[in-house]
Amino acid sequence: MLVQRLGAPSDFDPLLERVRDARIVMIGEATHGNYDYYRLREQLTRRLIAECGFSFVAVEGDWPDCDRVHRSVTAAPGGAADPRVALERFERWPTWMWANAEVARFCSWLRAWNVERPEGARAGFHGLDVYSxxxxxxxxxxxxxxxxxxxxxxxxxxxxxxxxxxxxxxxxxxxxxxxxxxxxxxxxxxxxxxxxxxxxxxxxxxxxxxxxxxxxxxxxxxxxxxxGGPESWNIRDTHMADTLDRLLERYGPGGRGVVWAHNTHVGDARATDMAADGMVNVGQLARERHGADEVVLVGFGGYRGTVLAAPRWGSPAEAMVVPPARPGSVEHRLHELMPERAVLVFGGDDQPGWVTGTADHRAIGVVYDPSFESWGNYVPTRLGERYDAFVWCDETTTLHPLPALTTPGEMETYPAGV
Known part of the structure; x- marks a missing residue:
């Protein structure tokens, strides 16, 4: 295992060495409402596109909404000149997942990157989800x-x-x-x-x-x-994995994709208690379909801070305090061992027991109640099997939503809000 302190985008160099030959890189998040996760994911994705030639970003969002963003960032006919305009048209609750200043900044960079290149060499932005x-x-x-x-x-x-x-x-x-x-x-x-x-x-x-x-x-x-039960989850994640495969085929033999989604979708379900419940996810399906060497799964986690989330399904988002991770969890151990920010690249024979063993790993959805921390919000996880790498942020802050319109979403997803 390799550990690199994070302070600048260049500190992702060890991770880029790991992903350089991969066709798919999935970058997770422990919650949909943290500035730090989105910012670091943006920095890593910029380098994957600019230095490694990745072809597109595919996110846990609706196809029609993301297609408007795609037309903007690729400067396609009819696309908005400013990607922020396309993002502010996101209406499905929870809008803050993608209609936020952090995604807008990345999309503005992506458009500027693309307009300097031929149409066939421009990096796209697509939605993987099933709700629309x-x-x-x-x-x-x-x-x-x-x-x-x-x-x-x-x-x-x-x-x-x-x-x-x-x-x-x-x-x-x-x-x-x-x-x-x-x-x-x-x-x-x-x-x-x-x-x-x-x-x-x-x-x-x-x-x-x-x-x-x-x-x-x-x-x-x-x-x-x-x-009820896991069937709807499996239908949704299989749909997202199928959409990813269609995009890879669409971009051609050299097509390479970056996926942005919650850790619960990205990290291999077989390394969690999801498998015992009969659940699969996008990370697992990608490894099975394309091979472990072609897929790199990157998880995120933090010890404490604040998060943008809703107290109940469909209600307005608010800034909430995320308490310190409970003792014995992945996050508690990393708080004790790691610098404030770091990237861990797993592999080799020198992995410690807390990487290969099972420990609780925090997962916060769009609906969050900090009082559940004593018994909920955690997924038993074998960290080194679930991910190929892990980005650590000891303390996190809230996302910055755009003023998007909101319409009611669907019934609560299974499990809640991820």
Missing amino acids: LWESMQAIFDYLGEEDPGSLEAAQDAYRCFEPYGKRVEEYGMASRFVSARCEEEVVRLLARTREQAAADGPDSFSAWQNAEVVAGAERYYRAMVR
């Missing part, structure tokens, strides 16, 4: 209306199937428990038509195909969500 059923349906209508009017019937059939349930598509999932209110046939037909059209190539056709994949994934997700 209605937004994706509208994007499909817009695309087919211009490019393939003959396929509009398939889109209209799918729309009519969901329409009785309105924007509260979880009601579709509830109805499907008691009657045959299934839209699978219509969704499969729509997916087939858009996949066929995507064969014509071009970014717009690929985006339409991905929106159809979102509709198909959302249909499965909402049916599973109301039943």
Whole structure:
């Protein structure tokens, strides 16, 4: 194991040596609401793009919202000249995950980097998530209306199937428990038509195909969500892993991707108690599909500080105090052993027992109650198996949200808010 104190972006050199030949680098976060995690992730990602030639960033966000950001950062026709404008259009709660000053700063840098390069060499920004059923349906209508009017019937059939349930598509999932209110046939037909059209190539056709994949994934997700248990989680993470694979294929044989998501999605589920509950995640699926040598998983963690989170699902975010990590946890041990900020690169035969053994590892979602620290908010983890590297911040501060509009989100995700 190698430990490097962090003070400047150049201090990531040992980690860059580890990822230089990888095709996928996943960079996590222990919470969606810390400035320090986002800032350090931005610094690392800039170097991966500028020095290692990574092709795109794929985030735990909705495809249509992120596609507006993509058009802005790649200076595509119709894209906003300022990526901040695209980020402020994020409406799905919790908007602060991506509509924040830290992501805006990265996207402004990415646009400046891209405009100096040919169109085919520009780094993209994409969403991996499954929630945007209605937004994706509208994007499909817009695309087919211009490019393939003959396929509009398939889109209209799918729309009519969901329409009785309105924007509260979880009601579709509830109805499907008691009657045959299934839209699978219509969704499969729509997916087939858009996949066929995507064969014509071009970014717009690929985006339409991905929106159809979102509709198909959302249909499965909402049916599973109301039943409870891990199935909806697995559908969501499998959808994100499938989207990542489509992006890698889209960018060509030399395509390389950076993923931004919560530690719970990034760190290999097999090294946690998630596996015993029958759960998989994006990090695990990427290692299984592409091989451990092609995938580098980077986790984050901190000892104490403040975080931007909500006290309950759908409520406004607020700055909350994160108390010191509980004794015996990964974070408590790192507080005792590490400098204020450091990057740990795992590997070799000299790994200590706290890296190879099991210890509680803190995970804070968009919903947070500090009073749960005594018994919740932790995932039993074998750190050196869950991640290839780990970024440590002893004390963290809150994220800086943009003034985005907010509309109600879906029912609470499983597990809560990650």
